[in-house]
Amino acid sequence: MKVLIIGGGIAGLRASIEASKKAEVTLVSRIHPLRSGSSMAQGGINASKDWKTHAEDTIVGGRFLSDQDAVKIMCKNALSSVKELERWGVIFSEEKRKFAGLREKITYFVDDRTGSSIIHALYNQALKRGVKILSNIFILDLAVDGKRCYGAVGLDMKNGEIKVFPANATIIASGGFGRIYKTTTNADINTGYLTYIAYKSGAELKDMEFVQFHPTSLKDLGILITETVRTEGAYIINSLSKRFVDEKMPRDVVSREIFREILSGREVFLDVRHLSLKNFPEIRRICRDFAKIDPKKELIPIEPAQHYSIGGIRTDTLCRTNIEGLYAVGECSCLNVHGANRLGGNSLTECLVFGRIAGEAACNEAPTDIDYSTLEEKRDKTINKIENIFEKNERNSFKIRKKLQEVMFRNVGIIRNENDLKKALKDIKLLKEEQRYSGAHRGLKFNFELLNVIELEGMLNLAEIIVLSALKRKESRGVHYREDFPEEKDSMLKHLIFENRGERHRIKEEDVKITMVEL
Amino acid sequence: MRIKILRFSDGKKFYKEYEVPNLRTVLEALIYIRENIDPTLAFNYSCRSGICGACAVKIDDNARLACKTGLRDGMKIEPIDGFKIVKDLIIDDDEFFDIYRKIGLYTEINDKKSIDREIKRKINVFDRCILCLICVSSCNVCREYCFEGFLSPAIIARAYRLFLDERNVFREKILESIKNGVDACRFYYACTRNCPRGVAPSKAIKEFKSILKNPKPL
Numbered sequence: 001m002k003v004l005i006i007g008g009g010i011a012g013l014r015a016s017i018e019a020s021k022k023a024e025v026t027l028v029s030r031i032h033p034l035r036s037g038s039s040m041a042q043g044g045i046n047a048s049k050d051w052k053t054h055a056e057d058t059i060v061g062g063r064f065l066s067d068q069d070a071v072k073i074m075c076k077n078a079l080s081s082v083k084e085l086e087r088w089g090v091i092f093s094e095e096k097r098k099f100a101g102l103r104e105k106i107t108y109f110v111d112d113r114t115g116s117s118i119i120h121a122l123y124n125q126a127l128k129r130g131v132k133i134l135s136n137i138f139i140l141d142l143a144v145d146g147k148r149c150y151g152a153v154g155l156d157m158k159n160g161e162i163k164v165f166p167a168n169a170t171i172i173a174s175g176g177f178g179r180i181y182k183t184t185t186n187a188d189i190n191t192g193y194l195t196y197i198a199y200k201s202g203a204e205l206k207d208m209e210f211v212q213f214h215p216t217s218l219k220d221l222g223i224l225i226t227e228t229v230r231t232e233g234a235y236i237i238n239s240l241s242k243r244f245v246d247e248k249m250p251r252d253v254v255s256r257e258i259f260r261e262i263l264s265g266r267e268v269f270l271d272v273r274h275l276s277l278k279n280f281p282e283i284r285r286i287c288r289d290f291a292k293i294d295p296k297k298e299l300i301p302i303e304p305a306q307h308y309s310i311g312g313i314r315t316d317t318l319c320r321t322n323i324e325g326l327y328a329v330g331e332c333s334c335l336n337v338h339g340a341n342r343l344g345g346n347s348l349t350e351c352l353v354f355g356r357i358a359g360e361a362a363c364n365e366a367p368t369d370i371d372y373s374t375l376e377e378k379r380d381k382t383i384n385k386i387e388n389i390f391e392k393n394e395r396n397s398f399k400i401r402k403k404l405q406e407v408m409f410r411n412v413g414i415i416r417n418e419n420d421l422k423k424a425l426k427d428i429k430l431l432k433e434e435q436r437y438s439g440a441h442r443g444l445k446f447n448f449e450l451l452n453v454i455e456l457e458g459m460l461n462l463a464e465i466i467v468l469s470a471l472k473r474k475e476s477r478g479v480h481y482r483e484d485f486p487e488e489k490d491s492m493l494k495h496l497i498f499e500n501r502g503e504r505h506r507i508k509e510e511d512v513k514i515t516m517v518e519l
Numbered sequence: 520m521r522i523k524i525l526r527f528s529d530g531k532k533f534y535k536e537y538e539v540p541n542l543r544t545v546l547e548a549l550i551y552i553r554e555n556i557d558p559t560l561a562f563n564y565s566c567r568s569g570i571c572g573a574c575a576v577k578i579d580d581n582a583r584l585a586c587k588t589g590l591r592d593g594m595k596i597e598p599i600d601g602f603k604i605v606k607d608l609i610i611d612d613d614e615f616f617d618i619y620r621k622i623g624l625y626t627e628i629n630d631k632k633s634i635d636r637e638i639k640r641k642i643n644v645f646d647r648c649i650l651c652l653i654c655v656s657s658c659n660v661c662r663e664y665c666f667e668g669f670l671s672p673a674i675i676a677r678a679y680r681l682f683l684d685e686r687n688v689f690r691e692k693i694l695e696s697i698k699n700g701v702d703a704c705r706f707y708y709a710c711t712r713n714c715p716r717g718v719a720p721s722k723a724i725k726e727f728k729s730i731l732k733n734p735k736p737l
Contacts, residue, residue, distance in 0.1 A: 031563065031565055032573070032612065032616070034571070034572065034649065034650055035565040035566070035571040035572060035573040036571070037565070037566075039565075039566060039570055039572075040566050040568065040571065086628060086630070087627065087628045087630065088627070088628070089626030089628060089681060089684060089687065091634070091639055091642060091643070091646070091684075110643075110646070111643070113570060116570055116649060117646055120646075120648075120649075120650075121626065124624050124625065124626060124681075125626075127620045127623075127624075128623070128625050135613075158613075187565040187566050187567075187571065188564055188565055188567070221567075222567075223567065223568045224568070282570070285569070286568060289587040290587065398553075398554035398555070398558070402554075441558060441559055443528075443559075445528070445561075445605065445606050446561040446605065446606045446607075446609055448553060448558070448560075448561065449553075449558035449559070
């Protein structure tokens with residue numbers, strides 16, 4: 001039994017640990033697992049004995065769009081995930097903190113570098129259990145033959161070889177698609193390419209219009225300042241030294257208010273001068289190293305930045321996609337536990353709880369024979385595709401990406417309306433046309449121009465889906481705010497599901513699973 | 520501003536100068552060059568905020584994280600020392616992580632035991648290590664012994680972080696697996712001086728040396 005895991009962040013590593021109990025596991029990652037986006041998680045991980053309160057907060061914070069069966073599973077298993085990390089050596093601070101939208105202090109943390117501490121512990125565990133970890137592998141395609149996935153085809157960037165990775169079960173854990181936006185807290189690798197490849201291969205996408213913005217990132221830099229400084233008492237003020245928003249409100253509300261303030265020409269700052277910052281050494285370091293300020297004495301200039309992709313590859317509560325043998329977990333997936341607005345501290349919980357579930361579920365996959373001809377066929381196709389890119393003359397892929405990021409930030413961002421969205425759709429179509437002529441210099445070894453051309457195709461297609469989904473949702477809910485439809489509508493308490501039909505998208509509606517908290 | 524970068528591909532090594540605008544950091548300059556001047560330039564980065572450890576390079580002869588180093592006119596950027604170069608500024612860390620794996624830095628906490636607050640505080644400092652390999656590349660001993668006799672400041676610092684936890688059932692095993700790999704250190708302190716995370720690998724080495732000299736029952 002072979003399990004392939006694509007992505008070495010917290011979800012992928014946790015899945016690999018579980019799957020290694022029963023299967024031969026290979027984890028491939030485009031960058032060393034320790035450099036994953038997960039390493040940037042600051043604030044902490046939510047878990048509580050009183051799982052019902054945690055679940056209710058998650059559902060209310062997500063404006064009732066969460067699938068409640070998934071929320072229940074997450075919240076019930078959260079504490080055992082934290083205990084397990086403690087057994088593996090993570091030392092959480094003695095006190096707990098909370099994120100906006102939580103009624104109780106249920107957030108476990110390691111200073112303000114919780115993700116980094118967890119990922120090192122998980123990496124050691126994965127090594128201990130014999131998981132084969134291969135870095136510098138960029139997965140180019142999934143070997144899906146109509147209904148079933150037999151693994152993937154990837155580029156070994158170090159050796160410059162295109163290889164096949166056969167598997168009985170494949171788990172995608174490749175993170176979000178934040179890089180579609182100009183200002184984002186996401187790592188450079190988070191372009192969502194595997195989300196696009198999964199879609200192209202027949203997997204469904206869900207809730208793509210829900211793109212979360214974090215209210216407080218360092219201005220012009222997109223570097224995160226954890227929300228927990230606000231729940232510990234930080235103020236948000238404008239250039240007139242006035243507070244203008246309740247700092248303890250959830251992310252969607254605070255982001256919008258800050259954005260409006262910036263639109264009206266004022267600057268916005270985070271004021272932490274009155275706080276001890278004892279538990280925030282990284283924030284002090286980040287302010288010193290990147291903004292050249294001392295947050296104990298000076299105001300921190302901030303702006304909202306894209307932060308989290310709530311939508312993604314649609315899965316059930318066992319992390320299965322609609323393609324046999326293909327699983328997805330973590331930010332690339334959409335269960336959907338976060339609803340229309342993710343609470344801080346819930347993404348690590350999701351990655352750990354469902355990482356374990358995905359690893360286990362993948363092992364229970366009936367080990368059908370791997371169809372090697374599908375893999376070979378995909379490899380040949382991929383080689384041809386790359387050869388085609390080398391043949392093209394235009395060298396404009398980085399410029400197109402930049403244009404796309406600007407379009408998305410401007411017209412598909414924090415405040416949306418039909419005109420802007422339609423304009424974005426038109427712009428994206430033009431950029432797609434331009435991208436068809438984009439080429440790259442020859443060579444397979446760490447060729448970042450080639451990577452950019454390949455990823456750009458995915459980014460443009462995901463961007464189009466986000467816009468179509470945002471157009472379709474004629475209401476405002478959580479992070480999806482339409483100024484032309486500013487109210488929440490009960491009739492829109494539905495998920496929007498995208499299915500790839502060749503050149504066309506089929507959009508389905510699906511009811512939200514309500515099993516616990518009624519509206 | 521003009522900066523000079525050591526390029527390496529297809530067995531050829533050469534310096535190339537680039538004219539870049541007035542940008543904040545070395546990383547921003549590298550990105551600018553790749554996206555606007557020379558798309559063949561290879562370097563790694565991920566978080567841009569000094570926590571992932573992907574962008575270590577040698578800047579004016581000192582290993583640094585490119586993301587948090589301010590850009591100055593006339594800077595010289597090279598790959599970090601002590602590793603095989605794959606392409607331009609990208610080094611091959613497979614051998615390092617292979618040794619890291621073989622050493623077996625395991626943890627399993629016996630939760631019936633408690634942990635001292637002072638030890639917790641010590642662990643917290645060593646836990647800040649992100650394995651960016653700047654200490655390894657700065658270490659003269661590492662370069663000579665190529666990991667064979669000396670495990671490197673990074674591995675010893677990580678080992679020490681796990682060893683410090685008295686509840687770890689693998690403590691003895693960790694001590695056993697590093698015991699022949701710490702002695703070569705000659706305390707140049709380059710590791711501690713250059714660490715971008717404020718970790719002191721030399722302190723870990725010193726403590727391990729003294730524990731190994733006077734073994735006490737764990």
